[in-house]
Amino acid sequence: MKPYTQKYMDIASKTGKPIMRPMFFDYYQDENCYTLEDQYMYGEDILFAPIVEQGQEQREVYLPEGxxxxxxxxxxxxxxxxxxxxxxxxxxxxFVKEGSEAIKIFDILLEK
Structure with a gap:
């Protein structure tokens, strides 16, 4: 995860683009992304949807195009x-965008 984070920290330093982004930042043409309050992009390739309620064992996740x-x-x-x-x-x-090298970050999870 460190190289991926470092890449996007460098981008943030040069362009001001945040590494943790609301969904509408990258998917501004998708109206659904403006309504999402508790899922976010980490860089351009990783989507996180945290569990926010105690005892919660599932949740709805909106996946933008792709x-x-x-x-x-x-x-x-x-x-x-x-x-x-x-x-x-x-x-x-x-979730990781299909085709992204970022999927390698999670290879250990996929081997189980």
Whole structure:
């Protein structure tokens, strides 16, 4: 994760683009992204959807255009839709844009 974070910190330093971004930052043409309050992009390739309620074991996640790979099960989901995503207590919910090198960050999770 360090090289990915470093890459986007360098970009932030040069351009002012934040590394943690609201969904509408990169998907400004998608009206749904303006309504999302608790999921965000980490750089351009990783989407995080945190669990925010105590005891919560699943949540809705909106995936913008493109194909998205779930980092725990490796399944690809088509964007432009809301999906229900389970999460165990020790897991987090994250997706990587299909085709991104960032999926390698999560290889250890996909090997399980």
């Amino acid at each position: 194909n998205w790979i779930h980092v725990f099960d490796g399944k690809t989901h088509t964007g432009g839709q809301i999906i229900i995503c389970p999460a165990k207590l020790h897991e987090f919910i994250a």
